[in-house]
Amino acid sequence: MNNNQHTAIQAPTMISGARKSWTVMRIWMSISVFIVRKYKSPARFIKIVRRVRQIKKRHNVAGAFKKVAYVDGRIYLSPYNNGWPTRNFNRAVDIEARKAINDPVGNLEQLNTVMIALTKKCPLNCEHCYEGPELNKKDTLTLDDHKKILKKLQNVGIPLIQYGGGDPMAKVNDMVELLKSSDGSSDIWISTSGFNFSKENARRLKDAGLTGLSISLDHHEAEEHNKFRRNEKAFDWAMEAAQHAKEVGLVINMSICLTREYTTKENLQSYLELSARIGASFIQLVEPRAVGNYAGKDVYLRSEHIDIAEQFFVETNADKSNNHLPIVFYPGYHQRKSGCPGAGSKYLYIDTDGYMSSCPFCRNKKTHILEDNTTESSIEVMRNEGCEIFEKYN
Numbered sequence: 263m264n265n266n267q268h269t270a271i272q273a274p275t276m277i278s279g280a281r282k283s284w285t286v287m288r289i290w291m292s293i294s295v296f297i298v299r300k301y302k303s304p305a306r307f308i309k310i311v312r313r314v315r316q317i318k319k320r321h322n323v324a325g326a327f328k329k330v331a332y333v334d335g336r337i338y339l340s341p342y343n344n345g346w347p348t349r350n351f352n353r354a355v356d357i358e359a360r361k362a363i364n365d366p367v368g369n370l371e372q373l374n375t376v377m378i379a380l381t382k383k384c385p386l387n388c389e390h391c392y393e394g395p396e397l398n399k400k401d402t403l404t405l406d407d408h409k410k411i412l413k414k415l416q417n418v419g420i421p422l423i424q425y426g427g428g429d430p431m432a433k434v435n436d437m438v439e440l441l442k443s444s445d446g447s448s449d450i451w452i453s454t455s456g457f458n459f460s461k462e463n464a465r466r467l468k469d470a471g472l473t474g475l476s477i478s479l480d481h482h483e484a485e486e487h488n489k490f491r492r493n494e495k496a497f498d499w500a501m502e503a504a505q506h507a508k509e510v511g512l513v514i515n516m517s518i519c520l521t522r523e524y525t526t527k528e529n530l531q532s533y534l535e536l537s538a539r540i541g542a543s544f545i546q547l548v549e550p551r552a553v554g555n556y557a558g559k560d561v562y563l564r565s566e567h568i569d570i571a572e573q574f575f576v577e578t579n580a581d582k583s584n585n586h587l588p589i590v591f592y593p594g595y596h597q598r599k600s601g602c603p604g605a606g607s608k609y610l611y612i613d614t615d616g617y618m619s620s621c622p623f624c625r626n627k628k629t630h631i632l633e634d635n636t637t638e639s640s641i642e643v644m645r646n647e648g649c650e651i652f653e654k655y656n
């Protein structure tokens with residue numbers, strides 16, 4: 263299968279212009295109603311609004327975003343925000359509201375996103391894999407362990423949970439069972455290469471409650487992607503996964519590991535356009551780190567590549583002529599501007615054995631997530647250590 267055979271797939275629904283303004287206004291109105299109902303007193307309301315404004319200002323991007331994504335009845339602002347309206351959409355605001363009025367907030371409960379490595383199994387061995395040395399060893403966590411982890415996270419209200427690996431699709435039956443055991447309070451995503459994402463599996467996962475699919479695609483050309491992923495089927499898997507995800511109404515985020523060679527404006531534009539054709543709502547630009555299969559290698563982007571990626575991120579999202587294309591999401595931009603939200607600030611990684619780390623790249627292994635009496639202190643240590651590369655997020 264080549265790129266052109268996928269051009270018939272419909273573009274995602276992106277909302278822009280007056281409809282986008284009206285949608286965003288409705289979201290802010292619903293947040294305001296939530297704050298007023300929960301916190302009642304005008305003095306508290308003012309404190310909370312001040313804090314929310316400060317945070318918004320800190321994360322503001324020049325020119326702002328001109329669109330939002332609409333998928334299966336919900337609005338999505340990024341792959342790291344819950345769909346609106348959902349039960350846990352206001353969760354992030356609520357945590358900041360509690361901080362604004364000095365209500366004590368636990369280290370685990372304040373997180374927005376937890377990524378859990380479901381399995382060490384994966385049919386690939388990609389050039390950059392951060393779990394490379396662990397791949398295809400025997401899994402130590404059982405389905406029952408994973409159910410306990412999910413329950414623990416949902417009991418404190420974690421709004422967004424991502425399953426990665428290995429490849430979670432190598433254990434699709436467990437993934438379906440886990441989704442069925444969810445209490446429905448979190449948006450749950452899977453990160454995959456596209457392996458085993460057949461139409462039937464897409465339907466099973468959607469019916470069990472899956473929200474979105476993050477598909478790894480590292481080049482817009484099949485041959486180059488397959489070389490990077492060291493498997494001649496990898497590109498077709500990614501394309502077919504997107505097609506099936508779109509057919510069943512999952513949110514699609516295409517995720518690329520930016521190499522120095524790939525980071526040109528032309529390549530990024532081709533990537534964006536391919537992602538639009540296969541139905542993605544987001545593309546995510548991830549910078550390589552010298553961990554896993556890249557350990558000890560000189561893979562970090564240089565300033566000229568970062569400049570290209572930042573310019574592409576800002577200009578593409580702000581340019582009205584791109585309103586029909588997916589939203590570009592670039593965590594590195596925000597990490598440089600506002601500090602890293604990983605390291606137990608807003609994000610936590612649970613590895614294939616159940617141990618907590620700051621993120622898949624900062625592997626400062628802490629205690630096991632199911633050791634209840636050390637969870638809070640481990641996250642506290644992580645927060646104090648901060649990120650190895652970026653400033654701390656406060």
Ligand code: SF4
Binds near residue numbers: 387388392397428
């Ligand atoms: S990067 Fe993902 S798909 Fe590639 S080998 Fe690692 S776990 Fe598998």
